[in-house]
Amino acid sequence: MGRLYAVEIVYRGIFQKNLAKNISRAIVLAAHKEGKPGISFGRYGDSPERNGIPAKAFAIVATDEQTLEEGMAKYEPTQVDVSICVDDTLFKGVESWAWYGLQPINKLVKPGGTLIVTSLEEPAALAEMAHRKEAPYQLAVIKAQPSFSGLWVYKDDHTDVRILGAIARVCPELFSLASVQEVIRKDTKDELKATSALRSFERVTTYEVQPTQGNPEEPYKFEMPKWHEMRDGIAIPSIAPGHKMKDPITGTEGGFQPARNPTFKKYATRTMRPVVDFDKCIKCTLCWLACPDSCFDVTPENLYDANLEACCGCGVCEAVCPEPNCVTMVNETHFSDNSSQWQAYRKDAEGYKANLASLIATRPERSHGFRFRGQYEEQVPAIIQAAEAEQQKQTQA
Ligand code: SF4
Ligand code: SF4
Structure with missing residues (x-):
């Protein structure tokens, strides 16, 4: 062979x-x-x-x-x-x-x-x-x-x-x-x-x-059912309705977090994620209404927290939010987990805002294709500049 x-x-x-x-x-x-x-x-x-x-x-x-x-x-x-x-x-x-x-x-x-x-x-x-x-x-x-x-x-x-x-x-x-x-x-x-x-x-x-490098998380595994374990007919278990959210500082319960599919997370679809400046939010509900994947959890004080296990990064929330710089899409490579932004904000509002400012200031351009005619032509000088810088670095090394 x-x-x-x-x-x-x-x-x-x-x-x-x-x-x-x-x-x-x-x-x-x-x-x-x-x-x-x-x-x-x-x-x-x-x-x-x-x-x-x-x-x-x-x-x-x-x-x-x-x-x-x-x-x-x-x-x-x-x-x-x-x-x-x-x-x-x-x-x-x-x-x-x-x-x-x-x-x-x-x-x-x-x-x-x-x-x-x-x-x-x-x-x-x-x-x-x-x-x-x-x-x-x-x-x-x-x-x-x-x-x-x-x-x-x-x-x-x-x-x-x-x-x-x-x-x-x-x-x-x-x-x-x-x-x-x-x-x-x-x-x-x-x-x-x-x-x-x-x-x-x-x-x-x-x-x-090397085998010592990389994310140690166990990838999702499942076993196919044996033929004798198959049930008569097909019943798809429904998702539970959801529950109230709990404030990590005061313990106050309120708002609503819908329950979601425990297996299918959707976040692998994302190249950018929305980051929310909760201090700028006027609680208009537009992001919650417009999100095509029902990703927003409602907090006890009626803020809107994008659930990052469910978010597919479409950018609709950034587009509909009426407050300038309240929702900003940021390159996904900048993040290492999907934890709640609202929880981080509640635990340390000043630290959260400082991190937010640095993320937004340093985010490289990311988009799914062309957002307007001529965008690519506009990007070409920056692409050439990056290639020349890389070439210079390699020549010096
Ligand atoms: S980026 Fe899209 S999927 Fe994610 S929270 Fe915003 S509207 Fe929903
Ligand atoms: S659209 Fe913007 S201002 Fe309105 S609730 Fe969502 S984050 Fe707040």
Whole structure:
């Protein structure tokens, strides 16, 4: 039997679908140039692929047809040589629509395999954000702002070709730089893109992540019921109605916290989270009314606390809030837990406000794609500046 190579691309539904498709397709074409057959496909045709929902595409390549056929007998690989993550906030975990709880971003990476990510974060910080693995693996960071667009528009910012150049570097057995550049030239007729792949090939560095690094949280697990344990018919237990909230300082009870699904959390969909300045809130209830996922808990003093296990980060609350700077969407990579903002505010209002101010002041631009015509063109100078700073840093090192 020959050798089978598996690559997965973890992306955000809709916003990065074309990006993932471009990458998986080009992997197969580049390997084909070297006589290796392959196939690329997307998973989760089962869901309406919702905005921001983590989704996956795969590229499977083999040294011969028979090995490919044998490999494809499984629905999807259980281990991959290379995993590609095109949004660093997915390092916190991946939970797709109608799936089985939050799963680690590095779950399929085989021992010694590589996880490639586009991010402006440092490798050590990313390694801590991902779940721990029993065996070491490589982390390759492509310095870039995660690329978002949509189903019918594509942000052609070279993210796809940069990732392809990095794959040629970290897994040269899959395809060479020359093969992938040939595919890029033929597909795009753009020499600049072939050069971008080369630059990424030259510059990508890997960082070995040890089993001692990362989030120690146990990922969600479940056991499938045996056939003899199955019940007659299907009964779906309902969610309890909810309860009052308790003030952590005074013990006063009031307001209302709806009970929520204990398994399906939704927060893996989020790239930004709302942070609330409770001192600015005029209790107008608009955020509570407009939130599409009913995320706001009502506190005993009628403030509105975004429940961060339930929030999918859509930004509607920021848009409807009438008070300037009362609700602000902040890059999700800045946070390490989903605890209640209101509880933190009640315990130390001054500390909470100072933290809020620093979060808002330092937040890098994050959005799901283009919010207005010409936004990308406006961003280009900052993107070039960041790339030049990175190049200068690498030249000095
Ligand atoms: S961002 Fe705001 S409106 Fe959107 S789900 Fe979260 S709390 Fe609700
Ligand atoms: S929309 Fe703004 S002001 Fe109105 S209740 Fe929500 S946070 Fe307060």
